[in-house]
C-alpha cells in the first residue's frame with residue numbers, strides 16, 4: 034500500500050474482512066431523538082463478535098500479511114479491545130498471538146484474551162512499557178506487531194464503518210466519533226468526506242488525559258500522564274512518531290470536544306435505560322456529549338457506539354453514583 038489511503042483501499046478492506054467482522058446495525062434511537070430534537074442513529078459496533086470495532090482494523094491488517102509472516106504469528110500492545118481483536122482474528126486463522134498489556138487493564142479483558150488462546154504478558158503500569166516489550170518480541174522472535182491505530186491497513190479497516198454509514202443513512206449530516214489514537218475517526222472521516230466533505234466529523238475525548246485533543250491544539254503529538262477514567266478504552270498516547278492518524282485527524286476533524294466523567298456516565302445510563310444495552314464509557318462518550326449540548330434541530334446524527342467491554346462493577350457504579 035502507498036503512503037496515502039485511497040477509496041479503493043476501503044473497498045478492498047470491506048471485501049477482505051467480510052468473513053471475520055459483522056456489518057453492524059444502524060439503530061434509530063427514538064427516545065434520544067425525541068429528547069434531543071435531532072435524528073439520532075446509533076452505529077452498533079458493540080455488536081461485533083469481539084464487542085468492539087477494532088476487529089475491523091485488526092482483521093484487515095492480519096489478512097494482508099504474507100504466509101511467512103502469518104507463520105511467525107502476531108503481537109499487540111493494547112488497552113484491551115485491540116488485543117482482543119488481534120487474538121480473535123489469530124484464533125480464526127489458527128496462528129499465534131501474543132498480547133502485551135499494562136496492569137491498568139480490567140481483569141475481565143485479561144480473562145477474555147486467555148479464553149481466545151492468546152499469550153498474555155502484563156508489563157508495567159502504562160501502555161508505553163507494554164509497547165516497548167511488544168517491539169522487543171518482534172525483533173527477537175519475528176512476530177508482526179499489529180498497531181492499534183497508526184497503520185493504513187488498520188485505518189482502512191475502521192473506514193469500512195464509514196462505507197456502511199453511507200449505505201444505511203445516506204442523509205447523514207454529522208458523525209460523532211470517540212477519539213483516542215484516531216484510527217477510528219481517520220477511517221470513518223476519510224470514507225464519508227470522500228463522498229461529501231460537508232459531513233461534519235466530531236471527535237469526542239474524555240477530559241482526563243485527552244492526548245489527541247491536546248496534540249491538535251499544540252500542532253504536534255504531545256505526551257500526557259494517564260488518569261483513571263470511565264472511558265478506559267480511550268487511554269494511551271498517539272506516539273511522538275505518529276505517521277498517519279495525527280495528520281489525518283487534523284485534516285478531517287471539524288470539531289474536537291471533551292466530555293466529563295459525569296457526562297460519560299449519563300451516556301452509559303441512557304444506553305441502559307433507553308436501549309437496554311450495557312456499553313463501555315468510551316462508546317457512550319458521544320451520547321454523553323450530545324446530552325450536554327443540545328444539537329441542532331432535525332439533523333441526522335450518527336453516533337458511533339464503539340464497544341461494550343465493560344465490567345459489572347462499573348455498570349453498578351454508574352447506576353448508583355457514589
Ligand SMILES: *Cc1c(COP(=O)(O)O)cnc(C)c1O
Pocket residue numbers: 085087114115181182211212213214215216217218266267313315316339340341
Ligand atoms: C480504541 C477504541 C476507541 C478509540 O479508537 P481510536 O482509533 O484509538 O481513536 C473508542 N472506543 C473503543 C471502545 C475503543 O476500543
